[in-house]
Amino acid sequence: SQQGEEDPQALSIQEGENATMNCSYKTSINNLQWYRQNSGRGLVHLILIRSNEREKHSGRLRVTLDTSKKSSSLLITASRAADTASYFCATGVSNTGNQFYFGTGTSLTVIP
Amino acid sequence: KAGVTQTPRYLIKTRGQQVTLSCSPISGHRSVSWYQQTPGQGLQFLFEYFSETQRNKGNFPGRFSGRQFSNSRSEMNVSTLELGDSALYLCASSWGRGADTQYFGPGTRLTVL
Numbered sequence: 001s002q003q004g005e006e007d008p009q010a011l012s013i014q015e016g017e018n019a020t021m022n023c024s025y026k027t028s029i030n031n032l033q034w035y036r037q038n039s040g041r042g043l044v045h046l047i048l049i050r051s052n053e054r055e056k057h058s059g060r061l062r063v064t065l066d067t068s069k070k071s072s073s074l075l076i077t078a079s080r081a082a083d084t085a086s087y088f089c090a091t092g093v094s095n096t097g098n099q100f101y102f103g104t105g106t107s108l109t110v111i112p
Numbered sequence: 113k114a115g116v117t118q119t120p121r122y123l124i125k126t127r128g129q130q131v132t133l134s135c136s137p138i139s140g141h142r143s144v145s146w147y148q149q150t151p152g153q154g155l156q157f158l159f160e161y162f163s164e165t166q167r168n169k170g171n172f173p174g175r176f177s178g179r180q181f182s183n184s185r186s187e188m189n190v191s192t193l194e195l196g197d198s199a200l201y202l203c204a205s206s207w208g209r210g211a212d213t214q215y216f217g218p219g220t221r222l223t224v225l
Contacts (some may be wrong), residue, residue, distance in 0.1 A: 003121040033213070041217040042216040042218040043204075045214060088155065090155075097143060097160050098143055098168065098212070099157055100169035100214070104153035
């Protein structure tokens, strides 16, 4: 399977703490994206990092990419109850368009 | 701008029937991708359409097909439905300039009885 795997599968933290999720994948990629999904609804795009980038920031989010280890991490700082959701990484493998393989997801619960 | 819209939101069919799902992308977006989400298999890529042509395809049987119209709206069809086709079907649109940020619709929940 080309799907990536997120680790941990589930994470429970207190509001205000940081949350770190990891994603490992198997094939060479062009880019990697992180998405959030609330309770089986549509996915919300968080951040895109290209294969020649090592780190990107967006607000309270920090994403790193290590192509030599085929892994990425998503850090959410100062978490809020509203961050409770499932988080997915998606690896982009196509040179010509959008063909993304999603990981298994990390379920994050932020306790108020 | 309006977001990605999908119709219908919920659908119940019986085995052997066929179904057509519709997706309207964000205005100006030319790429539409389709994904199937199930508890067991997670999110799986079905196919991507760009300028009315299928540009990328995942590993799904031929019962799953799609098309895109000149206004970038896309339809996905599943023929001879099986129980295992019960899933949330998500479409995503993007500008289409190579691999770029995708914006997802709310999905169509298909139940096959």
